[in-house]
Amino acid sequence: MTQVISDRRDVDFVLHEQIGQVDHESFAEFNKKTIDLIISEARNLAIKEILPTFKQGDEQGCTLENGKVTVPESFTRAWRLLCEGEWPAMCDDPAVGGQGMPRTVGSAALEYMVGANSAFMLYYGMTHGAAKLVEAFGDDTQKSVYLKKMFSGEWGGTMLLTEPEAGSDVGALTTTAQKNADGTYTLSGSKIFISAGEHDLCENIIHPVLARIPGAPPGTKGISLFLVPCSR
Ligand SMILES: Cc1cc2nc3c(=O)[nH]c(=O)nc-3n(C[C@H](O)[C@H](O)[C@H](O)COP(=O)(O)OP(=O)(O)OC[C@H]3O[C@@H](n4cnc5c(N)ncnc54)[C@H](O)[C@@H]3O)c2cc1C
Incomplete structure (x- = not known):
């Protein structure tokens, strides 16, 4: 079952043979070895930690009590691991806590995670989208207050x-x-x-x-x- 999330040979073919090394000085450190390591780690996280949340997410769902929403238990651990691995800001500017990865590599890594549980990864998607909005249109104070916390996943985001x-x-x-x-x-x-409008992650x-x-x-x-x- 797990291998159907995203076929590794397809991913390697697209990254290394179809697209090839991204010729830009800011991506110089992302050689084939580093990219392979990133994709392997993303695949491990997706298969070992995110995929198991899919079943529990369906069975347990979110609960609402006294105006507070609690997510399925397994989501909390998966969110912590996602954030500790600095996956939420893979392709973002290192100045705001990102890892500065090429978007091609980030997209391949994300495909594994979203494929493992798209409902879980929506919390990431909403947060990242809101952070990009602040990055593009916020003033300096807003950027300094919000960006690092949102790109790290410490704070969530919505629309x-x-x-x-x-x-x-x-x-x-x-x-x-x-x-x-x-x-x-x-x-x-x-x-x-409102997607991800209230939760305890x-x-x-x-x-x-x-x-x-x-x-x-x-x-x-x-x-x-x-x-x-x-x-x-
Ligand atoms: C899973 C999910 C997550 C969502 N998450 C968010 C979120 O995070 N934040 C947020 O703000 N919103 C969110 N939404 C709301 C979403 O943006 C709205 O559902 C969407 O904008 C459509 O509005 P509506 O549901 O009121 O439908 P309506 O606008 O009432 O449309 C009903 C039907 O009429 C048709 N229609 C509407 N206008 C016209 C027209 N002028 N001509 C012809 N046909 C027309 C539509 O195509 C549709 O078939 C979410 C919705 C879903 C389903």
Whole structure:
């Protein structure tokens, strides 16, 4: 069963024969030996630690008690190992805690992990996406507060777009953001269908939230984006 996650010969063929050595000075240390080691370690983690979470995830699921969500037990150990191995920021900038790997190698490593349990890896995907958003659009203070913690997996991330009456038509959202005297905003509204929106894998979950500032134009043109940390 395990070998069908991703065929190692296919992976090696694509990385070494089809694509070959990535000719860029920032990837100089990623020679064939290093790449093979990374792929073997990713495969080991996927098969030994992540794959077993798939069955328990299905059988046990998440539970909600007193407003707190608890993930299946096995997810906690797998998340810790994922973070300890610094897998969440494989291809990211070393300046923010990444390993600076070529994206080709990171994608091959991720294929094993996502193939082992895509529901589990969604926590990584949401977090990484939110971190990339801060990296691309955040100011210096936001970057220094959030990036290392999110790229390391210590803090989680999400995206809060959808509302009961605003799905495909995201511009119909009614969540408002009122400016406070200290420059922060108070958000009011209801979001639904938020993947990884609440869980106990991280001490803090960072929610990028779409909302409208009073007086902003209707539709998508008047939407702003806010970062809302939510410690457990
Ligand atoms: C598994 C899952 C995870 C999700 N995770 C997140 C998340 O993390 N964060 C988040 O913000 N949201 C999340 N969502 C919500 C997702 O973004 C919305 O479901 C999506 O935007 C569609 O909105 P809706 O469900 O309200 O459907 P609607 O927008 O009401 O659409 C219903 C149907 O009408 C059709 N339709 C809509 N508009 C038109 C049109 N103009 N013309 C023709 N047909 C149309 C659609 O194709 C669809 O078939 C998630 C949804 C799912 C299923």
